[in-house]
Amino acid sequence: MRHRLIVPSAAAACLLLAIPASAADATPGAPGAGDSYYPNSGNGGYDVSHYDLRLNYQPKTDKLDGTATLIATTTQALSRFNLDFALDVKEVLVNGKKAAHTTSGSHELEITPPATLEKGKQISVVVRYSGTPSQVKIDGYTAWNRTPDGAVVAQEPDSAPWWFPSNDHPTDKATYDVSVNVPDDVQAISNGVLASKSSKLGWTRWNWRSTKPQASYLTTLAVGKFDITTDTTASGLPVLNAYSKDLGDNGPSARASIERSAEVIDWGSTVFGPYPFNAVGGYVPNVKTGYALETQTRPFYSPSGFANGANVPLVVHELAHQWFGDSVSVKNWRDIWVNEGFATYAQWLWSEKEGEGTAQELADYVYNSVPADNPFWSVKPGDPGADKQFDRAVYNRGAMTLQVLRNAVGDKTFFEILKQWPTEKKFGNASVQDFVAFSEKVSGKKLGSLFDTWLFTASKPTTPPSPGVKAGKPAKKSFTAPAQPKSWKKIQEAQAAHRH
Template identity: 50%
Template sequence: MTPTGKHRPAPRAVTAAVPVAVAALLAAGGPAVAGPVATPAAPARPAPAASATTGAPGAGDPYFPLAGNGGYDVSHYDLTLRYDPGSRRLDGTAVLTARATQPLTRFDLDLKGLKVTGVTVDHARATHRRDGQELLVTPRTALRPGHRFQVTVTYSGTPAPVTDPDGSPDGWIPTDDGAFVAGEPQGAMTWFPANNHPLDKATYDFTLTVPQGHTAVANGVYLGSRTAHGRTTYRWRQSEPMAAYLATATVGRFRVERYTTRDGVQVYNAVDPREAAAAAPVLKQLPSVLDWESRLFGPYPFRAAGAIVDHAPDVGYALETQTRPLYDSAPDLGTLVHESAHQWFGDSVSLTRWQDIWLNEGFATYAEWLYTEQHGGPSAQQEFDALYARPASDGLWAFPPGDPGSGRNIFATPVYARGAMTLHQLRRAVGDRAFLRILRTWAASHRAGHGTTAQFTALAERLSGKDLDGLFRTWLDTRGKPATSRP
């Protein structure tokens, strides 16, 4: 995420590349990924609820205790939605394919503010009731551990965003011609029933029907559209695992551009005409940005890419919605680089708890620094020095990025800027070759899975052969301004 007014980078002039060590490594093909790439182990699941047959109402995240649910894993969402921007009415049918991880006489889904009109489990009617953001489902027959089941929920109403702890809107956000749909960290539950925590990633199919003249844009590969009786239905498929907060179904009057990159990635850009002139020169650079990031971080992790550029002046941020970042206005180049880098760090490699969000935002911010360094702007060291020069009373030092303290702080300056400073200190400590090897190996070994801060720091020590405990303790975990800028 890149919030406006907080962390959206100022536009920078981009000129010819400068001969720095990282650029030289890229020219040589980049450092190899270290060793065999292991399939990441499944993250630890939260302890079950007090009843051994009732799924927990949350995934155990201390920042968002009711986010996600226990007792099952979702493997696929099939979402069929119909939206009328005039009345702002949403009608939906969600079919979740899941596997029980414990005996279940009841389980929860996250869904807020919409009226549920029916629930079935394995095609049999199930009883349900609401408790705040929890939809409690009791199947007709208890589910055995390991049983694969389908739960179908039909619902309707006027979706509305939730307000995040930092005060920003999150979820289904109405616009003057549709909806800006951005779910980080809690907003997915405002428009579909979900196991709404990054621990539970799944694949998705979307069937989205809107009035003719509007476009509905979701994640993944565009499968086509059809128009009949004054409405157009769009179909999308996200075949790589995705956290619920990264899903989108943004609706508006968009100009659409489609093409395939030389690497075979299908690009779909949807741009509000009011933002088209400002967005065009930046979006033109998307293929070169993805190519540059692929040389740094390893192969692009998805089959589709693109951008949704809406005109949503009241939103105040951009979001790395998987395969197709979502912008509230025409982005500058730094923002495009940032949200594109998230496709590796945050989307493909996902969090296991929100406390570790520096693994998303610090990495995407440092990608901006590296891009600027290699394209005629200030070096990463200059960026670091300018930040370190801020006084100890500055908000940059308000809390350590490895422990923001609460959901209120996960999009604050220390997570982004001091997170990037941590990576720069790591780069200085281990050297460019080892640093890029660490980034590529991290992205490869946790591809389509999850990662933790402890796993990243252990990887950095293993690949560099250095004791980095002091560095990470100082820059990730220690309150206040470090006494020295040396790694």
């Protein structure tokens, strides 16, 4: 006969008190970071501080084997949490103990630890995995590109799920150790400083280290046959560039551009403040893609970006992103203007420095060369929508906004804003609204109307971006389009090469 146990109320209270509050309150972490454009990107419930990636890659088969160790801190009591990942997972350990895991959707790895995780505690997560990245598609595409001698992964807004598990959103930055074992006849290129390399049994392990906070999509890997050059900036930062040995006619122009990286960084440091990272460089693999990307400390460039000769404005754009986009990253992908508007304006400032057209001339040229009924003006750079995130309006209308700001506050204040912004927000995240508030604080002026007109109005502003004319007010006289600045063609090529 089964008897029901009746526990006195006082004893019941004692039993309840014996259960840790964190265990009672533990819930699954959110499967997304809450981004308005990409709600499934990132995850909730924890912050990653460091990734250690130990990889083996065979170019002939495109087979990748890896062990990723994540050091994170819980932001809530967790019964379960997610990582963004798309390869086959063999085993997961949480705090050294085997954890249950399953997958959902196209790239959600759901992990259930053997015991609930308390809020505010540091945890370690080990994921052992393998797969063929080029065969994996998320939302119909792959960020992993095979090359004749290897592979490269560099894409925005997502690239990590094809090669390592992560909290894949710019709001969760971390430091990285990336160790890649490849056959002796190829090299492995990644972010930061090459800490060491060693060879045995026909394989070479390349150990890369990034010691400053880095977003997951800005973490890159390239395997192939490269010519590697080294240099230093004026301040002594190490510069490492890598060029595929099979770039054909584009090779010399790529070198003529990227070998000026140290010069560009030295110039940028005088305009935007101290360079935020501990390494500089770029790499050009033998890929057929048509874009470039500001992968942290070591931008990725497609060979096609140099098809018409040297393209230093492209290098300026990607290296300006080290301040605007990499060090100061978006809070939400709708804030893409705080990346692209500033990198484009850096190109305009470089043109001004080189005597090939001032930023004002470039702003006036864009304004007058695009008719009011052109779809260009219907894109709002401050919130362009996911489908227009890399539209040329985000770049060019975005840069015009900064020229209008420059005219409104004066050169002295404007360049204080341009230098103080990446210093105050260093290694953090920011929104368009944050920059508006920052500009108002530094200048002491109300600037909401200016930014509303140039960033959030789906029509051509009635006033050109000229000095002495308030944005949004009718011009007092007709405006004649200036001649095309000398640098404009190269700037357009650079923007076309950067858009994804």
